[in-house]
Amino acid sequence: MSTIAAFYGGKSILITGATGFLGKVLMEKLFRTSPDLKVIYILVRPKAGQTLQQRVFQILDSKLFEKVKEVCPNVHEKIRAIYADLNQNDFAISKEDMQELLSCTNIIFHCAATVRFDDTLRHAVQLNVTATRQLLLMASQMPKLEAFIHISTAYSNCNLKHIDEVIYPCPVEPKKIIDSLEWLDDAIIDEITPKLIRDWPNIYTYTKALGEMVVQQESRNLNIAIIRPSIVGATWQEPFPGWVDNINGPNGIIIATGKGFLRAIKATPMAVADVIPVDTVVNLMLAVGWYTAVHRPKSTLVYHITSGNMNPCNWHKMGVQVLATFEKIPFERPFRRPNANFTSNSFTSQYWNAVSHRAPAIIYDCYLRLTGRKPRMTKLMNRLLRTVSMLEYFINRSWEWSTYNTEMLMSELSPEDQRG
Ligand SMILES: CCCCCCCCCCCCCCCCCCCC(=O)SCCNC(=O)CCNC(=O)[C@H](O)C(C)(C)COP(=O)(O)OP(=O)(O)OC[C@H]1O[C@@H](n2cnc3c(N)ncnc32)[C@H](O)[C@@H]1OP(=O)(O)O
Numbered sequence: 399m400s401t402i403a404a405f406y407g408g409k410s411i412l413i414t415g416a417t418g419f420l421g422k423v424l425m426e427k428l429f430r431t432s433p434d435l436k437v438i439y440i441l442v443r444p445k446a447g448q449t450l451q452q453r454v455f456q457i458l459d460s461k462l463f464e465k466v467k468e469v470c471p472n473v474h475e476k477i478r479a480i481y482a483d484l485n486q487n488d489f490a491i492s493k494e495d496m497q498e499l500l501s502c503t504n505i506i507f508h509c510a511a512t513v514r515f516d517d518t519l520r521h522a523v524q525l526n527v528t529a530t531r532q533l534l535l536m537a538s539q540m541p542k543l544e545a546f547i548h549i550s551t552a553y554s555n556c557n558l559k560h561i562d563e564v565i566y567p568c569p570v571e572p573k574k575i576i577d578s579l580e581w582l583d584d585a586i587i588d589e590i591t592p593k594l595i596r597d598w599p600n601i602y603t604y605t606k607a608l609g610e611m612v613v614q615q616e617s618r619n620l621n622i623a624i625i626r627p628s629i630v631g632a633t634w635q636e637p638f639p640g641w642v643d644n645i646n647g648p649n650g651i652i653i654a655t656g657k658g659f660l661r662a663i664k665a666t667p668m669a670v671a672d673v674i675p676v677d678t679v680v681n682l683m684l685a686v687g688w689y690t691a692v693h694r695p696k697s698t699l700v701y702h703i704t705s706g707n708m709n710p711c712n713w714h715k716m717g718v719q720v721l722a723t724f725e726k727i728p729f730e731r732p733f734r735r736p737n738a739n740f741t742s743n744s745f746t747s748q749y750w751n752a753v754s755h756r757a758p759a760i761i762y763d764c765y766l767r768l769t770g771r772k773p774r775m776t777k778l779m780n781r782l783l784r785t786v787s788m789l790e791y792f793i794n795r796s797w798e799w800s801t802y803n804t805e806m807l808m809s810e811l812s813p814e815d816q817r818g
């Protein structure tokens with residue numbers, strides 16, 4: 399067993415966001431490589447009519463956890479779903495559950511967040527800032543806590559071209575924003591948001607930056623690390639290649655391309671496509687948890703997990719690969735044959751949006767009406783184009799992220815752990 403896997407043996411681990419994309423892969427890796435861990439506490443809320451238990455069973459019964467069942471047959475006994483809603487200031491956790499969390503937790507992985515680019519400032523601050531603050535307060539009351547690992551994003555300071563592994567100050571103190579949101583009404587918040595977020599492209603990246611400042615300000619005597627992944631894509635190797643369960647980031651765009659909905663996207667073809675496989679991110683998270691607990695660095699270290707300076711790719715190459723893949727393995731019943739291009743300027747992009755996206759959608763909806771069916775293509779196309787417009791900021795720029803801390807950590811690992 400590797401040093402890192404052995405470290406998690408017997409540990410009580412708290413994961414927030416365990417029902418999310420990153421959280422599921424983290425849980426799977428822990429159960430598969432450290433089956434003798436004591437317990438994984440997950441903060442879960444009921445969703446889409448499912449109870450906590452139903453959500454947990456659905457996750458454990460999924461293809462992602464097939465290997466876990468072989469090496470950890472009693473996985474159901476080692477996972478403890480605790481009702482929590484991070485929208486509530488005290489997470490609405492029961493007294494008994496809170497007592498157990500405070501007295502038993504050894505490691506915290508804080509993955510929960512709202513990752514929506516179009517969330518309201520109030521909701522994003524509640525989840526990405528206030529909830530982080532609340533969790534840090536809980537952590538400061540955990541006598542057995544060895545490490546608190548906060549998951550941020552490599553884009554939390556995307557208003558800078560070169561980003562170091564440091565926590566950058568935000569223009570406004572998080573506490574001031576939290577206090578203001580308590581009495582400002584939504585209309586005023588909507589009005590001041592563009593001025594507040596300044597040169598951040600959206601509320602998501604802005605509130606992730608605020609969350610990092612809160613980690614720095616409220617770290618007390620905690621042993622904390624921050625991890626900043628870039629664009630997290632499907633699994634590369636573990637537990638099997640190509641697993642993804644959402645339409646965020648590139649996933650939705652790739653699907654839309656494969657279905658023939660998307661024919662043109664405004665991007666800078668040679669800009670760095672900094673996509674990192676989710677299993678690679680999770681490997682670093684576990685390594686950081688181990689290093690932080692065992693070596694106890696004197697300050698909060700920030701780790702970038704990005705591909706740009708280790709294995710650079712660009713959007714042109716990614717586009718070629720995506721189209722080649724759909725040539726080999728096409729979707730069933732695509733809307734059109736996949737054939738997409740990057741456009742470089744706004745006028746061309748608007749032209750192709752009209753000619754290749756909106757017009758065909760309108761024609762197809764007329765056909766649906768004529769054949770007695772409900773029109774749906776125009777609505778879908780509008781949603782897709784809105785999504786693309788929100789992602790354009792990130793595919794028309796490149797960033798440089800220093801990775802000194804991540805490289806330092808890699809050098810501390812055994813050869814087995816370096817292989818992940
Ligand atoms: C020329 C060849 C091209 C080939 C392709 C090349 C690749 C191009 C790649 C593009 C690059 C993208 C760069 C991303 C950069 C991200 C940088 C930051 C990274 C991070 O730190 S976090 C990343 C995660 N966040 C995001 O990606 C954005 C999150 N998404 C959003 O904010 C919203 O989706 C968005 C964009 C505002 C659109 O919202 P909306 O229109 O409301 O759509 P919904 O998201 O609500 O969903 C629509 C529809 O889909 C269903 N849905 C939503 N989520 C899921 C899911 N996880 N699984 C399955 N289904 C989902 C949802 O229920 C909706 O259906 P309804 O029936 O309910 O309407």
Ligand SMILES: NC(=O)C1=CN([C@@H]2O[C@H](COP(=O)(O)OP(=O)(O)OC[C@H]3O[C@@H](n4cnc5c(N)ncnc54)[C@H](OP(=O)(O)O)[C@@H]3O)[C@@H](O)[C@H]2O)C=CC1
Nearest residue numbers: 415416417418419420483484485509510511551627629630
């Ligand atoms: N995906 C990416 O490309 C990247 C992600 N990250 C960061 O990684 C982390 C995880 O992201 P990802 O897994 O993609 O996000 P997901 O949206 O897949 O998961 C978000 C998680 O947070 C939970 N959550 C949200 N709101 C609440 C709430 N009110 N109460 C309790 N739980 C809640 C969700 O629970 P529920 O299932 O109930 O909604 C879910 O488990 C985030 O911090 C994100 O910023 C960083 C860089 C890139």
